[in-house]
Amino acid sequence: MTLPGVALLLTGLLFYLAGTVGLLRFPDVYSRLHAITKADNVGLGLLCLGIALLSSSWGIAALLALVWLLAIGAATVGCHLIARHSLLERQRGRRE
Amino acid sequence: MSDALLPLSVFVPLLAGVCVFLSGGGARSPVALSGVLLSLAISLLLVMAVGSQGTLDHALAGWEPPLGIRLHADGLAALMILLTAVVGALVSLHAVGQFAGKSEIANRFWTLWLLLWGSLNALFLSADLFNVYVTLELVTLAAIPLVLLAGSRQSVSASLNYLLLALFGSLLYLGGVALIYGMTGTLDLQLIGERLPAGGWPVGVATALIVAGLLVKAAIVPFHFWLPPAHGGAPAPVSALLSALVVKAAVYLLLRLWAGPLQLPLSAPWVAQLLGALGAAAIILGSIQAMRQPRLKLVVAYSTVAQLGYILLFFPLAVASAWQGAVYHGLAHGVAKAALFLAAGNMLYHLGHDRVAELRGMGRPLALSLGAFAIASVSIMGLPPSGGFIAKWLLLQSALEQGLWWIVATVLVGGLLAAGYVFRVMRYAFMEAHAGPSVDRAPTPAQPLMVWSALTLAVLSIVLGFTARPLLTLLGEIPLGGG
């Protein structure tokens, strides 16, 4: 189980790298959010999967699945609120 | 069972503070007043127990050091607890008048003051280097909100400066504690004394960090600049508590550490001379600043900066009579300074301002408060017969015996400078004015409790000139080795 586990970890890190580059290089809030949430959700999922394989224990796998689900949930709500805030700010700016 | 008095004298005031917080009572809150009475009673019981049985020890949670924390009451701790109890009780009476009709502020005052009382007792009784850090934090964090009771923007900035410097001091102290724990593997004051290496770089750095931290907290020159705005801007009972007790706590720790674990590093000649020189600088600079202040409460606050310097003169002298003099100075200054701040507070309360140059004609409406100010000043100047005189006499005596002329000169010049700033106030205050003193608003006469508490404290500062024998017997020998 070591080889697929390590492979998953490396792929996950690649997603993190891509997400971070996107966060730094993209021009506005929305595309940055797009980069970071997509990349991080998949990246974290792959990391969790990789660690679960390496640990080869069902208990730890279940815990990691829970971690991933909660992180995705939090990221979704956070992304939604940040985008909404930015949208409202822009509308307010146009009105003034 | 009398050693159970040690934790009780910490937790009776502390829990009384919690009860006041819960009850939400105002200036005349029966909960607060019975809390003050109970705290006074338990403190006096502890002092009497130390007087009759000598030192008391209590291993908390049943764990002996180095595992647990030890509380330790000796003559020095008992005297400080006595000072806190007597000054605290009288200041509490003043507060009843000062905060009358302001139930919200009064409730906060009682809560914080009773918590502060418990914290001070905890600090005086602690025999554990890390626990001392915790109690220092407690005392600081009780003192800062008390400054905020003035409710002005200036008091916010004064207390923010106080907070930042106090935290800086705590951090330095904590660094020293960590180094000492690494070297000795214990935090108990007595065990540290037995195990600490006789010298070397790490011991030096640890001592320097701890002493620097305490000097910041004690507002010793050059770390004094936070004190006058904080003490001068607070309500009168708070100023009295801060100047008489809170800054004294940090100086007390310097004496305690000298007599205990840090005796060797603190007795090195240049260290002792340096501490003494800082004390001398505080006396001279503080007094000169006090003479130049436009507001009465700032005069009294700078006088605290100066008076704290006398206790540091102990370190170059380092003999029994100087020990007695330094501790007695702590007591005498505590009582006299509380009287000065309460009296100055009464004038501010009456006139709505405390500008020294506009105090003329005040002698008639504020005769008793002015009298209290004058009587307490006798002790501050160190004239006989007063507590301040006994303290300075003991310090002078040991300086003369050792031929340390610069200390003799400092004490004498310090007394003259104190006379200078006191008489500057008197000169204006005793001048007659046909129209009465200038006021900022319709005069509000201070209530009798406010006047009489100031006067009682002032009289006590003179009485201390006659009670040196029993009090110094209670103090006993220098408790070398941490007791």
Place this chain on the structure above:
Amino acid sequence: MIVVDTLAALILVVLAWRCLLLTDLFRSIVLFIVFGLLMALAWARLDAPDLALAEAAIGAGLLGVLLLGTWRAMGSPDGDHRQPGRALQVIAAGGGMVLAVLVGIALHQLPVSEQAAGALALERLDEAATQQPVTAVLLNFRSYDTLLEMGVLLMALLGTWLARVPLMESLSGDDASRGTELLPVALRVFVPVMLLVGAYLIWAGTHSPGGAFQGGAVLAAAGVLLALAGRLRGDTGDSLPLRMLLVLGLTVFSLAGLLLIPLQGAFMAYPPTLIYPVMLIVEYSLAVSIAITLVLLYTGSRGLRRGPA
């Protein structure tokens, strides 16, 4: 691993440096939060999971939230922000470096004691009725320190209340959280989970990393989340039940210590059969007080009331 550790240590120093020198307060705060998270990792690397948990929950999490809240309340964030003068900066930096060198040399030469109290504590863990060394120190060997720290927390809150009167300002809710359907669903999922995790952490403290401070911080985070969503509002008046919860930890802890003096002859010494239940009760009451205090520090208010759903 040495490479990773060195890198982490370097990043910590650089983060601290940037955090101090940035003129943009908002960026400083963000860097401070990142610093806290990395610090938590450093503690974990040093085999101190308790400290790592506390650092992440309080140092990075709640402190970050408090700083951001303050930043928002300041209104014009950079208008009032003065950089100290050049001379002062040089003195502070120079002094800090001298101090670091002095302490560094001291640490390098430190004659480490053979008979540390910490080692003794590990030997006698059985008598403390817990297998978790940190809990044994915090709630048994040196419980007095922990008890006094609760006093510190109460006074810090009182200070905040008093400072707020002269610095009156209003914390306006963010309209991004209003009128969205996602938030209520998220709250319904997250808040119960957070409460569960908090309660678990408190209980876990009796045998593994966790305890009143970490668990209390998680409970407080649930409160902060509710406040951010507008479900929990600051109130101008404080109520008796709330005040009772605020001092619950301090009161229960000290009363347990005082009332049991006659049994064991020392303050805070508990009879062996009572140690575990007393410790559990104390942990939970401490955590409740810590959580409420932290939430009130965030809202900056005297009391709390329910906001519109």
